[in-house]
Amino acid sequence: MKTSRRLLTTATLVAATALALAACAAPADTDTDQPEGEQTESLVIDKSFDLVTADPARMFETTGGIVLHAVYDSLLTFADGDATEPLPSVASEWTVNDDATEYTFTIRDGITFSDGTPLTSADVVYSLNRVKNIQGNGSFLMNGLSVSAPDETTVVISSETSNTAVPAIVTSPTLGIVNSALVTENGGTDADDAAETDTAEEFLNATSAGSGPYVLESFDTTTETVLVANPEYWGEAPVYDRVVLRNATAEAQLMDIQSGTADIALDLGSDQIAGLGGDVVVNTSQSPTMFFFFLNANPEVSEITSSPDFREAVRYGIDFDAMLELAGEGAERAYGIVPSSYLGALGADSAVERDVERAQEAVARLGGDVTVELEYASDFSSNGLSMGPFAERIAAQLAEVGITVNLAPGPIATTLESYRAGTEEMGLWLWNPDYPDSADYLAFGPGGIVGERAGWTAGMAPEIEAVMDEVRSEIDPAAREPLYQEFQELSNEEGVIVPLFQPAASVVSTSAVGDVPYDPVFSLDIAAIGR
């Protein structure tokens, strides 16, 4: 027993010494920090991670898009925050046939992957087919599309139906071009059964196989991911040689940007930004994210919300400007479902103004005593905004016109399920564009993905569907614009989807880095920072 006691005493002593050592270490360390002049070479970006994979064919998340846009070139791209016109990238030029069913891309000369292999049209075909056949989150981008390579420098994308969105779709980091030989060597395949047989993800999470301005140095979905400049890059070299993306909550980002541990923070809300000192640069613009709610049009889900009188009551019962106030500085009211920076977005002249009397009359026609349920995710926030306050405000505004809204918050995992199953009477959600083109918003029309969830099935609004069909095959942008506008005006009239606002997106950077704009397509264009 005596030995044991001595052991314990020794352990305590060792512990005390270790603690004393640790305490001494603190000031010593601040000294070791001083001579590190090299650190300015690294750019440190704080972001709350939604990072799953570094395999482009499997990636479809915001953080993944930021990383992979820097690592993989796509056929076309967008630059300088301008989401209206696709620009050449791997394809130096392209043409389209008259009915927008065939796009021909010419592959730029002299592009090599980071390992020195030349990039050819075969790599493009392989990459796009792999995305299609892997059946991941981004596979729908290739719906109805097929790709072929008549020669080494030409790629042809054919579409089953007219599709004017193809140039915008091929800018997606999901459709980034991979080194087909290298990926195949490491388990990849673009065959029809790729969903079962492709095993290249592990390799691509460790080694990048692209031709972009950066390559992966290390990839971790939970802590930090490090990029280094690609010496083989064919375009203008990026300013920063090394970029560290760190996973941090908004609170940690605030601390980091104040203490200078991070150069850029991406998830600060307007309240947090307001409290920052003067040595940071804040860039605020509208995010293309769209907050909206819907009134289920399926009478089996709700007799009330499927009634046109109820839609009218809501349309005139909501005070959109009061919602916008809640969304904070920099947010913008949504007059239609298409975001303000896209072709065919509606302007203030299409605004519906609140008319309490008209709304009350509509409620009276419903027979009064109207009670509905509004579901939303309570544990989820976007651009620093959570759904709760908006749901509460909707309830308060509708109470004034005689509609009782019972709030039904739930964890996103459960609310998402009932939203997707189309069983929500009223739902409050948001939509991030899949690709920067107004065509993506046809999902909100009758028979579209979101339309279906709101009980708005194909055939329910022939007039709107006719406009949707027309815009899908119209290849002249000038003619497309009024069609998109008509689509939205008619949708607003029917009132199944109620667009609310586009939140502000802010990028906070230290004065050392300077101005870093928010990119409406890629959130952050890493290679463009400092240019």
Add this chain to the structure above:
Amino acid sequence: MALFIAKRLGAALLLVVGTILVAFVLTAVLPGDAATARLGEQAAANPEIVEAMRRQMGLDRPLYEQFFIYLGGLFRGDLGDSVQTTRPVLTDLMLFGPASAELALSATLIAVVVGGGLGIVAALRANTAIDNVLRAFSLGGVSIPIFWFALIATSVFATRLQWFPSSGRLDAGEIPPPRVTGFYTIDSLLAGDLPLFFQAVDHLILPAIVLSAPMVGLLMRFTRASVLDVLGQEYIRAAEAKGLSPRSVVFGHVLRGALVPVITVVGTAFASLLAGTVLVEQIFAWPGIGSYAYRAASTLDLSAIVGVTIFVALIYIFVNLITDILYGIIDPRIRRA
């Protein structure tokens, strides 16, 4: 002694199996579909993709079958793959476990030395001004919410004074030392990289202090009470009467007697630290089990949730086992009871 340890080990093993069953069933009946939760808006609308995902995740089998497959995997050391990291859960636990352990052990160390030490001082100076100040201090430690303390500590010491970094285990982009124990402090020393060691310690200090706060308060109060109790015993008075110096009375007799109840507190407090790490790790962006569990829960990452639950249960059970054994060593009466 061997029988005593064997009995405790047997009970511990039963507890582990029970925990696995409960964790697995509870997670399986959680609302929400883990397969569609993984999918984006457009993909979730495609039944083929959803079906492929369910198959890939093994969710297309009956629950009992999933459980036996899971148990089978467990025996081979396979806890399934995490959805969020795409790595095997076991790999994740090995990766994030040491980070939490380093943090929790450092906090415990701080608590034992500071809390224990101050508790002894308070007892020896019972009912003086020093004692009153220390008691107020310990009350503060126990009652201040840990997240509040964390926020104050980071904003003062990390943001304003910039004495300590506010997040991570090392500076951004710094390459961790070659992995031996997973403790960056130890591994950096083993690698002979002194600057990296100081950096690791620098990152460790603030979260460890924050995490230790409630335990410091608790230990201080407990040690004080325990020492006071022993001081009132006959054998201490006898020792004093024999003319032993106060120092040898305290270190030779008092502490030995006061140790038993204090060990229990350290044991239970260490286990409850694990709950505290979820908060502290979130605030300090500490890549440990706490952050991992938090993300797993919010993304319905089933294998990761069950993995963490089993891991934490094992630590709880292990700590209790060690406490019991230490008890038996210090106080033979317990062993025979």
